[in-house]
Amino acid sequence: MAEAVLVYALVALAAVWTVWKLFLPRSFKARLLRKARKTDCGDGGCETCGD
Amino acid sequence: MTDAGVFPDAPNQEPVRPKPDSMPRVALVGPPNCGKTALFNALTGSRQKVANYAGVTVERKEGAATAPNGERLLIADLPGTYSLRARSPDEEVTRDVVLGRLTDAHPPDVVVCVVDATNLRLGLRLAQELKAVGRPLVVALNMHDIAMRQGIDIDIARLSVELGAPIVPTVAVRRGGLDALLTEVARLATRAPAASTWHVPNVTELRAEHKEADRIFKAAVTPPKRPDTWTGKLDGVLLHPVAGSAILLLVLFLMFQAVFTWATPAMELIDGGFSALAEGIKAVLGDGLLSSLLADGVVAGVGSILVFLPQILTLFLFIILLEDFGYMARAAFLMDKLMGGAGLHGRAFIPLLSSFACAIPGVMAARVIDSKRDRLATIMVAPLMTCSARIPVYTLVIAAFVPRTSVWGMNLQGLVMFSLYAAGVVSALLVAFVMRRLIWRGGSEPFLMELPAYKRPDAKNVILNLWLRAKVFLTRAGTIILSMMVLIWFLSTFPAPPPGAPGPAIDYSLAGIIGHWMEPVLLPIGFNWQIGVALVPGMAAREVAVGALGTVYAVAGDDVGTLGNVLASHWSLATALSLLAWYVFAPQCASTLAVVKRETNSWRWPVIMFVYMITLAYLASFLTYTVARHFGG
Numbered sequence: 001m002a003e004a005v006l007v008y009a010l011v012a013l014a015a016v017w018t019v020w021k022l023f024l025p026r027s028f029k030a031r032l033l034r035k036a037r038k039t040d041c042g043d044g045g046c047e048t049c050g051d
Numbered sequence: 052m053t054d055a056g057v058f059p060d061a062p063n064q065e066p067v068r069p070k071p072d073s074m075p076r077v078a079l080v081g082p083p084n085c086g087k088t089a090l091f092n093a094l095t096g097s098r099q100k101v102a103n104y105a106g107v108t109v110e111r112k113e114g115a116a117t118a119p120n121g122e123r124l125l126i127a128d129l130p131g132t133y134s135l136r137a138r139s140p141d142e143e144v145t146r147d148v149v150l151g152r153l154t155d156a157h158p159p160d161v162v163v164c165v166v167d168a169t170n171l172r173l174g175l176r177l178a179q180e181l182k183a184v185g186r187p188l189v190v191a192l193n194m195h196d197i198a199m200r201q202g203i204d205i206d207i208a209r210l211s212v213e214l215g216a217p218i219v220p221t222v223a224v225r226r227g228g229l230d231a232l233l234t235e236v237a238r239l240a241t242r243a244p245a246a247s248t249w250h251v252p253n254v255t256e257l258r259a260e261h262k263e264a265d266r267i268f269k270a271a272v273t274p275p276k277r278p279d280t281w282t283g284k285l286d287g288v289l290l291h292p293v294a295g296s297a298i299l300l301l302v303l304f305l306m307f308q309a310v311f312t313w314a315t316p317a318m319e320l321i322d323g324g325f326s327a328l329a330e331g332i333k334a335v336l337g338d339g340l341l342s343s344l345l346a347d348g349v350v351a352g353v354g355s356i357l358v359f360l361p362q363i364l365t366l367f368l369f370i371i372l373l374e375d376f377g378y379m380a381r382a383a384f385l386m387d388k389l390m391g392g393a394g395l396h397g398r399a400f401i402p403l404l405s406s407f408a409c410a411i412p413g414v415m416a417a418r419v420i421d422s423k424r425d426r427l428a429t430i431m432v433a434p435l436m437t438c439s440a441r442i443p444v445y446t447l448v449i450a451a452f453v454p455r456t457s458v459w460g461m462n463l464q465g466l467v468m469f470s471l472y473a474a475g476v477v478s479a480l481l482v483a484f485v486m487r488r489l490i491w492r493g494g495s496e497p498f499l500m501e502l503p504a505y506k507r508p509d510a511k512n513v514i515l516n517l518w519l520r521a522k523v524f525l526t527r528a529g530t531i532i533l534s535m536m537v538l539i540w541f542l543s544t545f546p547a548p549p550p551g552a553p554g555p556a557i558d559y560s561l562a563g564i565i566g567h568w569m570e571p572v573l574l575p576i577g578f579n580w581q582i583g584v585a586l587v588p589g590m591a592a593r594e595v596a597v598g599a600l601g602t603v604y605a606v607a608g609d610d611v612g613t614l615g616n617v618l619a620s621h622w623s624l625a626t627a628l629s630l631l632a633w634y635v636f637a638p639q640c641a642s643t644l645a646v647v648k649r650e651t652n653s654w655r656w657p658v659i660m661f662v663y664m665i666t667l668a669y670l671a672s673f674l675t676y677t678v679a680r681h682f683g684g
Binding site for chain 2: 011013017018021
């Protein structure tokens with residue numbers, strides 16, 4: 001059972017990795033990564049602050 | 052005086068993470084092939100490709116360096132240009148950076164004009180133009196050691212006065228003069244730029260500029276007392292229409308012979324290693340899903356591709372040595388008439404040569420071509436040149452089906468490989484010829500090329516370039532190819548066959564279903580369903596097809612030794628030849644199509660490319676298969 005779960009997890013990981021590397025457009029990935037990155041004050045990009 | 056005396060020590064050049072907003076910006080500008088990228092690598096610790104011909108750099112590259120006073124500088128390596136009157140897209144990048152026309156980049160605080168000390172006349176006019184731009188200017192007199200060896204006497208103080216800028220002798224490949232250069236750059240970085248007086252010159256101004264450059268050259272440079280006759284004598288043979296062409300063919304022929312003879316021991320070692328690893332995994336984990344995934348999916352798939360690393364490196368060893376020696380530009384000269392006959396611009400040689408490594412840098416290198424239609428014609432045929440991703444497919448099939456015998460003293464396998472490369476070149480010329488007649492009518496612009504000086508290949512550069520090639524190959528094998536092999540294993544293993552199923556388990560898997568579904572289309576060209584399954588992931592990268600075949604046959608339990616042996620027992624000679632013909636034309640590389648879209652700014656050209664290449668591939672395979680079957684293959 002544990003072996004099957006591990007194998008399925010590895011296959012799922014490979015599928016996600018393949019889709020990410022091959023199929024998602026660069027601009028879309030950049031947008032996703034920008035949203036995911038936590039920004040602190042002074043990092044820039046805040047519309048209200050402008051810094 | 053030795054070089055070491057002139058350039059006592061190089062600065063500490065650990066790569067520094069750039070902090071774009073706080074560092075002074077330095078632009079390296081100079082004519083093509085004067086050693087800008089070698090200087091950039093030496094200053095920043097980067098590993099950008101350098102070669103002994105013009106047009107290697109087509110993009111702006113940035114890195115950081117630290118001056119002896121501790122100041123950090125942001126260095127930009129720019130494509131080579133003879134003048135700020137840019138004519139091609141790569142030259143426009145340089146012009147726009149220097150003139151501060153780019154919206155996404157600050158203008159440089161200091162411009163370093165890199166000139167080849169052995170060919171100073173060419174750099175002087177550009178240095179004058181850069182002076183007129185008004186930004187603080189330093190002239191790096193690169194390859195100063197070679198100029199001294201050749202007996203060229205350069206009066207540096209006089210040259211500095213004439214140009215109105217400090218001159219620093221450098222030897223980029225040996226990191227000579229870097230401290231002095233960075234000190235000058237750091238000193239000038241605080242100076243405010245003067246107002247620019249540069250404008251696009253008219254014909255009279257151009258003539259005046261040439262005259263002034265000539266005057267400065269004569270005032271500051273004393274030519275060698277005994278001029279170099281060696282280059283002339285060698286060029287007399289290597290550029291001779293008959294002898295030169297025969298030597299070019301011989302060099303290429305020897306290259307492919309070496310690919311099959313030198314690389315064999317290393318390939319056998321890698322193959323043995325992966326076989327032992329697969330057996331070890333099965334012995335430790337026993338039969339089960341995880342064991343099958345690792346042994347049949349990962350090891351059989353990735354291993355069947357990695358085994359070709361020695362052949363790829365042997366081929367690139369030759370290409371890098373020839374580039375460094377200065378022979379590749381001569382090969383371009385020899386090929387110019389042929390390329391011109393096909394309607395390709397002489398400068399297309401650079402992108403087409405780059406495409407032997409990979410079509411992506413080849414397509415990007417087409418930026419060196421001024422005219423849009425010449426550039427498009429080059430982009431459209433660049434993927435027909437045999438890229439390194441095809442090598443695993445070619446060598447696998449050749450090793451399995453072409454006997455390891457000699458014909459008139461020549462290795463037959465090497466001869467077939469040579470023919471496949473020749474087929475790629477010939478088909479590129481033919482397609483260009485047809486396209487220029489159908490789509491882009493009219494003659495090409497004349498081609499002026501500067502032949503670089505012959506140089507002894509630099510061992511460090513050769514090793515670095517080989518390592519870069521190996522890294523690209525290993526990274527692909529460890530990332531995209533690995534993940535795709537896991538997916539192909541999954542598709543070849545699931546769903547499990549129903550109880551009591553008469554056929555092999557893989558026939559009931561998703562891969563088997565997809566493969567059988569494709570079979571009617573592929574049968575006329577002699578492909579079985581396993582090849583069909585391999586062609587689909589081959590869309591990502593051509594070499595994945597080899598790994599996919601390895602996995603599909605491993606999952607099916609065809610254990611008769613190497614993948615080559617498995618193929619030899621399952622395929623006819625006609626099928627093997629048909630697959631080779633397919634891969635001469637096959638458009639299966641999604642990344643190349645994406646780059647074509649980016650470079651042409653339109654989906655039209657990648658779509659046309661895909662359609663024409665897949666049509667040619669199918670027709671070539673059909674013809675090959677039919678003829679081979681007719682002769683009993």
